[in-house]
């Protein structure tokens with residue numbers, strides 16, 4: 001058969017199957033959250049032939065139930081020209097560019113991008129949930145959330161009040177499709193931060209409400225000491241009690257008492273009793289309270305009055 005005739009026959013075949021065929025609805029770019037169903041619409045008027053979808057250029061097949069693609073099928077009434085591609089329980093692997101093609105009419109739709117979103121996994125504060133910190137010493141809180149598409153936004157709050165200034169970075173995960181993000185919050189904790197709740201909140205368009213994790217600061221500081229003398233003034237030969245009152249976190253582990261720079265034997269608790277003699281005129285009494293965070297030493301002189 002002459003080549004010209006073959007072309008002519010092929011052309012008449014096309015004309016027969018799809019003369020005047022056109023799309024009354026084409027697929028459009030769509031976004032779906034993983035696990036949800038989605039349909040890419042395709043309605044062709046004036047066409048009875050085979051309709052085929054392509055995914056990133058790969059033909060999915062000509063049958064409506066698309067064997068080999070368990071979650072894919074053609075939706076709608078074929079007789080009415082409806083050939084939407086229905087995808088059940090979207091997965092990351094469905095993220096691709098799709099085209100609806102009326103093969104015998106040589107019609108192809110515009111390419112439609114299907115974007116599959118994934119919510120972030122539970123965020124984690126690496127140092128949490130209870131973070132031992134030293135008052136006055138810089139400390140980072142590091143929050144990570146992965147498994148998301150797109151990368152999650154991470155926001156910090158202290159007792160519910162938003163905080164700014166955290167350092168944010170995101171990076172692709174090994175599969176090249178999901179992303180993780182990390183946010184570093186630099187703190188210089190003060191005693192006032194003891195028990196404060198720091199929250200890291202992760203969200204992305206797949207999970208606008210997001211999820212969050214909290215950590216509390218266990219602010220450790222050297223003892224704060226008040227050294228008092230009871231009674232405040234005492235006659236020589238009278239009894240006097242020194243009281244070393246310490247506020248500390250963690251707890252005070254030791255008290256050391258000195259008089260005139262010399263250790264007082266047997267004085268190991270938060271109080272020390274003595275009978276005042278002339279040496280108290282010149283030798284001040286000191287109490288040093290210590291915990292794991294440090295030691296504080298306070299000195300006092302006794303107001304001895306002579307009779």
Ligand SMILES: *[C@@H]1O[C@H](CO)[C@@H](O)[C@H](O)[C@H]1NC(C)=O
Nearest residue numbers: 137138139140167184185186
């Ligand atoms: C806190 O994080 C920043 C940024 O990653 C780093 O430069 C700094 O050394 C960290 N500081 C501490 C106390 O770990």
Ligand SMILES: *[C@@H]1O[C@H](CO)[C@@H](O)[C@H](O)[C@H]1NC(C)=O
Nearest residue numbers: 256258260261286288297299
């Ligand atoms: C506390 O301070 C006093 C005065 O400076 C000093 O004499 C004493 O040795 C100190 N106590 C301790 C336990 O170091």
